[in-house]
Amino acid sequence: MPEFIKSENTSWEVLSDRVAIKATDLSSLKYNEIRITNEVKDFFSLEHMARHERREVFLHFQGTPYPCAVYLDSFEKGRGKMRWGKKFRSVFSGMVSGYFFDGSDSPSVPLLRFYKWDALNYEISLIFVRxxxxxxxxxxxxxxxxxxxxxxxxxxxxxxxxxxxxxxxxxxxxxxxxxxxxxxxxxxxxxxxxxxxxxxxxxxxxxxxxxxxxxxxxxxxxxxxxxxxxxxxxxxxxxxxxxxxxxxxxxxx
Incomplete structure (x- = not known):
């Protein structure tokens, strides 16, 4: 059976060309962004992005679309980031911050599931492992x-x-x-x-x-x-x- 709990070090799990899983981590709360590593650069369609291009995408959560920006932070390595704005920050922080600031050492952090509709739209859900x-x-x-x-x-x-x-x-x-x-x-x-x-x-x-x-x-x-x-x-x-x-x-x- 694949591992069901991911740590910060393992980061991403790609299940198909439509589904990818990311363990939530403290950096996503601090900086309102997640790193798009080599494992998922194709999933987020980074391969054709120009050096300074910023692409607006939408995260659809519980029926509401939230605008985000995808960009390359390392053009040579093909790695990028997804950064979200204040509206999704408020929703995301409210749902997951307690897992990092309650003094618990539990590795059972929520998992962020991405379902890809197309290169500009992703339906997301949170899997509450604990x-x-x-x-x-x-x-x-x-x-x-x-x-x-x-x-x-x-x-x-x-x-x-x-x-x-x-x-x-x-x-x-x-x-x-x-x-x-x-x-x-x-x-x-x-x-x-x-x-x-x-x-x-x-x-x-x-x-x-x-x-x-x-x-x-x-x-x-x-x-x-x-x-x-x-x-x-x-x-x-x-x-x-x-x-x-x-x-x-x-x-x-």
Whole structure:
């Protein structure tokens, strides 16, 4: 399994041409920027930037776009930085500063997930490692019946983190986001669902193909027998029905 907690020294993890993960660090709080190292210069499309070029990009967080600047700070080495403004600084600092100034030596800092829409737009989310660990109850495999072995995956904090690194922190079925709705109280509460049956308790899933982050309601319905796509269709159908309903009192009776 890939490492689920990154330190400042390891910096970046690129999962695909669309997804990259950055461990938050103290320098991002102090200077309102992150370094774009060689591992991710292609991800952020630095290869064609001129020496003194500054490119405006947008970080989309919980539905709000925040302008940032990407530029090369070492043209010869092809390395750059992404710097954000006051609006995102306030949001970012408010959500992660406590992990660096509370006197704790825990390495479980939040992970910053980038999903690349295009070279100018990135959807970002924060994976709160500490809270995921805190909200995961360890399962004793000796107490499980064979048909319950899926819980060894779904109730394992490492697999929960891996699933969110690949798929994000919102429910993959209905889009519900615990942190957006509940703030600090919602951190680390997203469940995960194993999409395939386990052949044995030593089975190791592929996080991208086999796991989904899901809210508690969708998770319950999936375990009651609804298929993933079937449940998505139900959610979409009811949303369309809600859009089509007229406000009370607007009809001519």
């Amino acid at each position: 809270e995921i660990i805190d909200h995961t109850v360890e399962v004793d495999d000796r107490t499980l019946a064979p048909w319950e072995h899926y819980r060894l995956i779904e109730e394992n904090f490492m697999w929960r983190i891996e699933a969110m690194k690949h798929h994000g922190t919102a429910c993959a079925i209905c889009g519900f986001d615990y942190s957006k709705t509940y703030g600090d109280a919602g951190k680390g509460r997203m469940k995960i669902h194993l999409k395939r049956a386990m052949s044995d308790k030593d089975f190791l899933p592929d996080p991208e193909k086999d796991l989904l982050p899901v809210c508690a309601n969708c998770h319950e319905l999936l375990h009651e027998g609804l298929e993933e796509q079937e449940l998505r269709s139900i959610v979409q159908m009811h949303r369309e029905m809600q859009k089509g309903r007229m406000p009370r009192g607007s009809r001519n009776d």
